[in-house]
Amino acid sequence: MSPHTPPGPPPVTPAPFPGGEQGAGTHILADLVGASRLDDPAHAETVLRDCAQAAGALLLYVHVHHFGRGGGVSGVAVLAESHISVHSWPEYQFAAVDLFMCGAAEPNKAIPVLQAGFQPERIIAQELVRGRGALIPTPGDYGPELPAGWPLDPADPLSLQAADLTER
Structure with a gap:
């Protein structure tokens, strides 16, 4: 942190929630x-x-x-x-x-x-x-690969796909 950076909260660390979620x-x-x-x-x-x-x-x-x-x-x-x-x-x-x-x-x-x-x-x-x-990441989350049969069209640039959300 530079001397010109205002102090802030510590980095976000995953918080436990009921049922073991994070x-x-x-x-x-x-x-x-x-x-x-x-x-x-x-x-x-x-x-x-x-x-x-x-x-x-x-x-x-x-x-x-x-x-x-x-x-x-x-x-x-x-x-x-x-x-x-x-x-x-x-x-x-x-x-x-x-x-x-x-x-x-x-x-x-x-x-x-x-x-x-x-x-x-x-x-x-x-x-x-x-x-x-x-x-x-938790088991069952979708990463860059979508599950087979996902109803969105990968050729359509307007389709909201997990793999390309960060590229927009």
Whole structure:
């Protein structure tokens, strides 16, 4: 690292997940239904900052855009471990939140902060392991060779094939 390179997080090492899976990080998709204060950009920024702190993540930058009177917000907290984003529709009392983090950060610890900050009637959440097999290949993953009978045409440059995704 040169003296001009800002310090950053350590390189990503595969994190163990339930069931023995390994991946780059955890991505929680949270839908806030019946939520409030979704049109207040200063409040959204505070909630993003509090989520990062609760998750044990290193906050690098926050930006929130307000879509005007009566409109919602779109905001992102850029983290050393990835990001937290919020997109709100106050007219529907709905917000979509992404919490994606790697390393030792724990995005699930931000859920109570979302609950307290936006007071939704309910939160519908999905948790995904991102980078599964990307850092440590697992048996059954497709490498450059696709399985026989794969339905994509290798002669078609628009076909999405595992072998050529890095060449585009």
